[in-house]
Amino acid sequence: MIDLHSHILPGLDDGAQSVEDSRELALRAAADGVTAIAATPHVRDDYPTTADQMERGVAELRRDFAEEGIGVEVLHGGEIDLERMGRLGHDELRRFTFAQTGRYLLVEFPYVGWPLGVEQQLFELRLARMTPVIAHPERNREVKEAPGRLAPLVESGALVQVTAASLDGRLGRSSRDSAFRLLELGLAHLIASDAHTPDIREAGMAAAAAAVGDSGLARYLTEEAPAAIVSGEDLPELPARTGRRKRLGLF
Template identity: 40%
Template sequence: MIDVHCHLLPEVDDGPRTIEASLQLARRAVEEGVTSIVVTPHAYHPYFETRHHNVALEVAQLQQRLDEEGISLTLYVGQEIRIFGELVEALESGEAHSLAGSRYVLVELPSQSIPAYTEALFFQLQTAGYIPVIAHPERNHELALHPEKLHHLVSSGALSQVTTSSLTGQFGRQVRELALTFISNGLSQIIASDAHNVEHRDFNWRAAKQEVVNELGEEMWEQHLHFTEQILANKQIAMNPPRLPEKNWRGRWKW
C-alpha cells in the first residue's frame, strides 16, 4: 500500500520531534500494511519555516536509517504545499516538490477558506503540466458549506485527497460523513494518512479501509488504491465525472 501524504521527517514541522519518533512512526506504517511513503513536510506554510530544509537530502538520510534498522519502507520526496501565487515558479525552479517527482502536486488550502486566486492558479499548474491534488478537502470549512466549489475544481481537472483519520471519525461525525460523500461522488480520488505521530495522528489505514468497505464497498477501496499507484507511477488517473453531492430529507449527505 502507498501513502502519498505523511509527515515522517523529524524536526521539520509538526511531525515527529526526534529521529526515534520518526522510526516509531515508520514501524507503525509497516504494521498497517504500508510499503511506500511519499514524505510530505509542510512547505510555504505561515506556521512552519521549512525553506532551509533540503527535503531530498533529509529523505535520503531517513531512508538510509530505515534500511539500517531493517524497516521495509521505500520513501519518496514530496511536500504538502500551502497555496501561494508563485507555486508554478517554485516547482519549475526545484524549490518546491511534487509527489515523487510526478505531475501531481499536493496543495493545501487554508482551513477556513478558498483563496480567490485558486482557480486561476490551478489553471496555471495544469497549463504547466501539473495536476493539483487538494489535501484533506473534508476539513476545509468553505468546502464543507459549499461542496459545489470542490465539484467545480475537480470538474476542471484537479483531484483531492481524503484523510484516513477523517474516515475513522477522529475529526468528528460531520467530517467523516463529508469524507465519505466526497469519495462516493467522485470528488476525492485519493486516500492518504496525513500521519504525524503515533500518539494523536496515526496512520489508521486498517480502520479507514473498514469504513470505506462497509459504507461504499470493496471495489471503491480498491479503486482508490489503484489511483494512488497511478500517482507514484506518474500516470494519468482515469476517473468518472464527479457528481454534485445531495442531502436526504433529514439534511444528511447521501452516498
C-alpha cells in the same frame, strides 16, 4: 497500500520531531499494511521547507530505515501552501512532486474559508503541466457546508485527497460526513493519513479503507490511484460506488 501524505521527516515541521518518531510512524504504518510513504513536509511561511531540505531528509530517512530493517519505502513530496506556491518557481515545485516525477503536487487546502483565487492558481499549475492534489478539503468549513463546491476544481483537472482519520471518525462527525459526501459525489481520488507524530493522527489507513464499505473503491483510493500518482501516470477510471459505508461510533 501507499500513503501519499505524511509529515514523517524529522524536525522540518509540526510532524515527527526525531528519527525515533519517524521510525515509529513507519513501523505502525507497515503493520497497517502500508508499503510506501510520501514525505510531504509543510511548505508555508511558518515552515518554509526548501526542496534541498526535503531531499536531504528523504535520503537520511531511507538510509536509517535500511539500517534498521524497516521495510517502508520513503518517497519525495511536499505539502505546498497556496500562498507560498505563488512565490516558488516551477522547477522548485517540480522537486516537491510525488516521487519527483514532475507531475502530481500536493496542495494544502485551508481549514477555514474558501481560498481567494484558488481556481486561477490551480489553473496556472496545470498550465505548467503539474496536476494539483488538493489535501484534506473535507476538513474545510466551506466544503463541509457545500461539498459540491469542489466539483469545478476537479472538472478542471485537480485531484482530491481525503484524510483517513476523517473517514473512520477520528476527526469528528462533520469531517466524516463531508468525506463520505465527496466519495458519493465522485470528488475524492485517494486516502492518505496526514500522519504527524505517533501520538497525533497516526496512519489508520486500513480502518479508513474498511469504513469506505466498498472493497473495489477502497482498493482504488489506497492502492491503484496512489500507485499511478507515484509512477506519474494517468489515474485509472474511478470505480462506481457500490457498497454502503459502515456506521462508526465516535470516540
